[in-house]
Amino acid sequence: MELWFTEKQTESxxxxxxxxETYVREQTDFQDLAMIETLEWGTMLTLxxxxxxxVKDEFVYHxxxxxxxxxxxxxxRHVLVVGGGDGGVIREVMKHPKVEKxxxxxxxxxxxxxxxxxxxxxxxELDNPRVEVIVGDGYMHIHEHKNAYxxxxxxxxxxxxxxxxxxxxxxxxxxxxxLKEDGIFVAQTDNPWFKADLIETVNRDVKEIFPIVRVxxxxxxxxxxxxxxxxxxxxxxxxxxxxxxxxxxLDTKYYSPRLHHAAFVLPKFVENLVK
Ligand code: SAM
Numbered sequence: 095m096e097l098w099f100t101e102k103q104t105e106s107x108x109x110x111x112x113x114x115e116t117y118v119r120e121q122t123d124f125q126d127l128a129m130i131e132t133l134e135w136g137t138m139l140t141l142x143x144x145x146x147x148x149v150k151d152e153f154v155y156h157x158x159x160x161x162x163x164x165x166x167x168x169x170x171r172h173v174l175v176v177g178g179g180d181g182g183v184i185r186e187v188m189k190h191p192k193v194e195k196x197x198x199x200x201x202x203x204x205x206x207x208x209x210x211x212x213x214x215x216x217x218x219e220l221d222n223p224r225v226e227v228i229v230g231d232g233y234m235h236i237h238e239h240k241n242a243y244x245x246x247x248x249x250x251x252x253x254x255x256x257x258x259x260x261x262x263x264x265x266x267x268x269x270x271x272x273l274k275e276d277g278i279f280v281a282q283t284d285n286p287w288f289k290a291d292l293i294e295t296v297n298r299d300v301k302e303i304f305p306i307v308r309v310x311x312x313x314x315x316x317x318x319x320x321x322x323x324x325x326x327x328x329x330x331x332x333x334x335x336x337x338x339x340x341x342x343x344l345d346t347k348y349y350s351p352r353l354h355h356a357a358f359v360l361p362k363f364v365e366n367l368v369k
Pocket of ligand 1: 145146155177178179180200201205230231250255256257260
């Protein structure tokens with residue numbers, strides 16, 4: 095008998111992947127967690143039946159959350175990752191020697207535990223001495239830390255369940271206050287095919303708080319629609335003013351100094367959402 099994992103990306107459309115083995119299926123205190131071995135994408139973490147990350151395509155998302163902001167800020171010493179319990183963004187942050195400390199705050203310790211066990215190529219830097227892992231609510235953490243971080247990255251699940259607050263205007267104001275006077279934040283802001291309203295709303299809210307707001311895209315085949323957006327809010331530094339020739343070539347497979355600016359060139363139907 096064939097077994098397939100299907101994610102319903104809308105009420106009438108989804109993707110499906112043939113499953114070789116299920117390693118974990120557990121209802122945690124916050125979400126329905128599964129770790130499955132798929133033939134096409136390798137080991138896959140899902141939460142509430144949504145693809146979070148896969149061994150085969152994870153590099154795109156994790157590189158594109160981390161590197162544009164870390165190469166825009168001239169001295170990103172203190173970094174915060176909200177969510178990101180699979181460790182992929184932290185792995186990319188650790189490629190930046192200027193980062194003295196990276197704090198990860200994920201509400202669900204089971205995501206961290208099972209990612210360390212079943213996704214070692216993604217979660218491998220969570221034990222780095224420069225990393226502090228906190229199991230807690232990112233919304234609370236943000237409001238308890240003022241003027242504390244150079245860069246904040248929001249690597250949360252979609253705005254459902256515990257992540258709903260992580261897409262609210264109050265959260266972005268909290269991020270502004272938790273950033274230092276020249277801080278930068280970036281958040282994954284879903285896809286323009288099925289979540290155009292979310293992208294518009296977040297962009298409007300962030301523009302009311304930050305002087306510089308930029309949106310960029312990347313191709314993530316296992317995420318809804320495959321076209322993913324990221325929204326960056328900055329107090330001082332503009333990613334489009336970065337001298338790409340000064341960006342070093344890192345051990346990456348998607349992000350590059352050449353792609354740094356190109357990623358901010360949006361398809362017209364996406365431009366129209368964020369004008
Ligand atoms: N890259 C994925 C995406 O774009 O959907 C996200 C991956 S990461 C596993 C998402 C994490 O956000 C989960 O581990 C979840 O526990 C965490 N999360 C959700 N709400 C949170 C909150 N309020 N505070 C901290 N972490 C939260």
